[in-house]
Amino acid sequence: MTRIVIAGAGLSGLSLAAHLAVMDHRHPVIVVDDGRDPLSAKAWASWSDRPGLLDAAACRWFDQIRVHVNGTTKVLRLGRYRYRVVRGGDLATAVRRLTDPLRHFTFQEGHVDRIEDDGVVVDGRHLRARWVFDSVVGPAEEPPADALLSFRGWRVRAERAVFDAEIPTLFDFRTPQVRGASFVYVLPDDAHHALVEHTSFMAPGAAADEAAQREALAEYLTEVVGAGRYEIEREEHAALPLRAGRVERRNGNVLTIGARGGLLKASTGFSYQRVQRDSAAIAESLHRHGHPFALPAEPARFRVFDGVLLDVVMREPAQLERAFGALFRYRTAEPALRFLDEATTPAQEWRLFAGMPAATYLAAARHRLVSS
Incomplete structure (x- = not known):
C-alpha cells in the first residue's frame, strides 16, 4: 500500500492531512513533526467567499473591515466574502476530529533530518514513502526575496473601550513612513482587548528596527486610538521573505507545500486560504490520478x-x-x-x-x- 508522509504539522501539513482524510482512499498517511514550533501561539486571518473544510476551526467571523488610507477612514462591507480568524490550537483540534477515526492516519513525533525521493529520514531512521509532502526543508533553490515583511504585534488590554469588537482594521496608514512603507493592523477581541500589529515592507536582508516598531505601536495606541493606559499582555514578531518568483515545488516524488512552496502571497503575506485551496487540489489529484501533481496552473x-x-x-x-x-x-x-x-x-x-x-x-x- 502507498505510504504518504507529511513533513511538518504546521498550517500546511495539518491542512493537507484534513483534506486527505475526507478523500476516499486508504493509503497510510504519517504526519511527522518535532513539536519545536507549537501551534498554541499561532493564529491566521483570511477571507473567503465560500464554505471551507476547516471552517469549524474559526473562532471569529467578520462581514466588514475598516481601512484608513489617503487621509480617510472607511468601513467596508465584504460582499460575498467573510473575514475569519483561526487559532493554531483550534486548527489542530478540527484536523484531529477528521483524522482520529481513520486507522490509516498516524501522527509521529520526530525531527526530519532530510527528505529523499523515497521517503524521509527522521531522527536518523529512514521512513519509506511513495509520496512526500515537505513543509519543513524546502526546495534546494528558492527564488530571491523581493522584499521582507516585518511585523511586530502587541496583544493589549486598554483602559478605555476604544476597540470595535465587530470590525477589524485591515490597514491604517496613520503611522510613520520614514523607514519604509508601513501600516497598522488591528484585530479586536472586545472593546478593551486587541492585537495591534505594526507591519513594514523592507528591503531583503534588512534588519527590523525593534525600537522604532515599538515606538510606532505606542504612538498609535496613544495618539490615534486614544487607548489611555494600556497593558501589553504579549508581544509577537516575525519577518517573512516575500517572493514573487515561482518556486519549483516538485522534486521527484517530493512536493513542497506551504510557505516554502511559494504559497505566501508576495504582495500581502497572507497564506491561509491559498494553503486550503492547494491542499484540496493535492487531495483531488491523488484521488483522481493516483499522484499529487495534477494541480491547476496559476495565472x-x-x-x-x-x-x-x-x-x-x-x-x-x-x-x-x-x-x-x-x-x-x-x-x-x-x-x-x-x-x-x-x-x-x-x-x-x-x-x-x-x-x-x-x-x-x-x-x-x-x-x-x-x-x-
Missing part, C-alpha cells in the same frame, strides 16, 4: 503584479498607500479581495488599477519582464 500575471508592486514600493514607499487606496476605493471590499484572491479577469484588473500612476508601474513591469 502567471498575478506573480508579475505582486513583483511589480514590491519593486515600486521598495523604491517609493508612499506608493503602497496609493495602491491600497485604489484597490479599496469601492463601496465594498469585494473587488479588492477578489483581486488579492487572484480570481479577477483582466478587464476587472484594469478597472482596479485606475488611479495608480501608470508610468511608474509600467516601467517596473518592463524592467521585471526584461530581466526575468
Whole structure:
C-alpha cells in the first residue's frame, strides 16, 4: 500500500492531512513533526467567499473591515466574502476530529533530518514513502526575496473601550513612513482587548528596527486610538521573505507545500486560504490520478503584479498607500479581495488599477519582464 508522509504539522501539513482524510482512499498517511514550533501561539486571518473544510476551526467571523488610507477612514462591507480568524490550537483540534477515526492516519513525533525521493529520514531512521509532502526543508533553490515583511504585534488590554469588537482594521496608514512603507493592523477581541500589529515592507536582508516598531505601536495606541493606559499582555514578531518568483515545488516524488512552496502571497503575506485551496487540489489529484501533481496552473500575471508592486514600493514607499487606496476605493471590499484572491479577469484588473500612476508601474513591469 502507498505510504504518504507529511513533513511538518504546521498550517500546511495539518491542512493537507484534513483534506486527505475526507478523500476516499486508504493509503497510510504519517504526519511527522518535532513539536519545536507549537501551534498554541499561532493564529491566521483570511477571507473567503465560500464554505471551507476547516471552517469549524474559526473562532471569529467578520462581514466588514475598516481601512484608513489617503487621509480617510472607511468601513467596508465584504460582499460575498467573510473575514475569519483561526487559532493554531483550534486548527489542530478540527484536523484531529477528521483524522482520529481513520486507522490509516498516524501522527509521529520526530525531527526530519532530510527528505529523499523515497521517503524521509527522521531522527536518523529512514521512513519509506511513495509520496512526500515537505513543509519543513524546502526546495534546494528558492527564488530571491523581493522584499521582507516585518511585523511586530502587541496583544493589549486598554483602559478605555476604544476597540470595535465587530470590525477589524485591515490597514491604517496613520503611522510613520520614514523607514519604509508601513501600516497598522488591528484585530479586536472586545472593546478593551486587541492585537495591534505594526507591519513594514523592507528591503531583503534588512534588519527590523525593534525600537522604532515599538515606538510606532505606542504612538498609535496613544495618539490615534486614544487607548489611555494600556497593558501589553504579549508581544509577537516575525519577518517573512516575500517572493514573487515561482518556486519549483516538485522534486521527484517530493512536493513542497506551504510557505516554502511559494504559497505566501508576495504582495500581502497572507497564506491561509491559498494553503486550503492547494491542499484540496493535492487531495483531488491523488484521488483522481493516483499522484499529487495534477494541480491547476496559476495565472502567471498575478506573480508579475505582486513583483511589480514590491519593486515600486521598495523604491517609493508612499506608493503602497496609493495602491491600497485604489484597490479599496469601492463601496465594498469585494473587488479588492477578489483581486488579492487572484480570481479577477483582466478587464476587472484594469478597472482596479485606475488611479495608480501608470508610468511608474509600467516601467517596473518592463524592467521585471526584461530581466526575468
